[in-house]
Amino acid sequence: MMTLGIETSCDETSMAVVEDGRRILSNIILSQMIHTEFGGVVPEVASREHLKTITPIYRQALSKAGVSLKQINLIAATMGPGLVGPLLVGLSFAKGLAFAAHIPFIAVNHMEGHLAANILEHPDLDPHHLTLIVSGGHTMLVEVRRFGEYEILGKTKDDAAGEAFDKVAKLMGLGYPGGAEVDRLAREGNPQYYRFPRAMRKEGYYFSFSGLKTAVSLYLNKLDRATFEKHQADIAASFQEAVVEILVEKTVRAAQEKNIRHVTISGGVAANSRLRNLMTEKLKHVNKYLFYPSPVLCTDNAAMIAAAGFYRFEKEGPGEFISEAVPYLKLQ
Ligand SMILES: Nc1ncnc2c1ncn2[C@@H]1O[C@H](COP(=O)(O)OP(=O)(O)OP(=O)(O)O)[C@@H](O)[C@H]1O
């Protein structure tokens, strides 16, 4: 069964063709570069960019996959969470196409898409697993009983992990979005150079990153230019260590307390090299296993949306054409 996935929740226009929820035939991703000059995503500009590129991206996704619209059996599009304008562009395109071509349509929760990236790529992943979703807008620890059945164990009380990476990158003059750049720089630095605070260490599975961001800001304000330049990599590594340590500590604890053997990470921050390495190592100590998606399936992409749409369709059949864009859609 061939699914066309459509993702436009933020600043990536993406379309993918995925066979049987497992085999990616194409996954075209266009990141809107226009926002770098503003230092963050401008919603109205993002909507207009999606409008301009959505049709060419659609054609490219089909041609790269070597299929025609007639061979598509399901159209899946992100309905939320995300920016309402950008969501509406992808969702309306998907509904129009599905309606005109008499193809079943299904609306997808973007966070379910992120966690589905692991199911897509790892056939031996236990349907019952623990997942840490760490993206630009979310940080949540979720027990997945099986696809579609979730218990949210904890989430962030303020900023998301990816947001903290982006804000610190901005403070350090590394551009936007800067998570990957912090990761790259941190590889050359000493993570023990400065000890930034680890917040809410004891508070169950909840997270908080806004205090850390402020701590980095205050620390940078006190530094002279020469010291900053000499120790940039050390500062990036020390900040990254503070985020990663907390994420790993709570995830490993949850896996032990809930007695779950398979753990996944997903979302943009799951591409972080230190998070992947430390989490793998600490889970191994307690006889548990970590799975993570390829970097291209960590950040926003339509292949994960096609996969999630296909798994939902297998469970519940087609969705409703009346599905609306829901900016604050919850995972349930
Ligand atoms: N190697 C990396 N290390 C740390 N952070 C990273 C890395 N690569 C990407 N990121 C961060 O991942 C985030 C983007 O991830 P993603 O595309 O999943 O978020 P989003 O779609 O904007 O948010 P959400 O999925 O919550 O709506 C950005 O904050 C980015 O800085």
Ligand SMILES: [Mg+2]
């Ligand atoms: Mg995302």
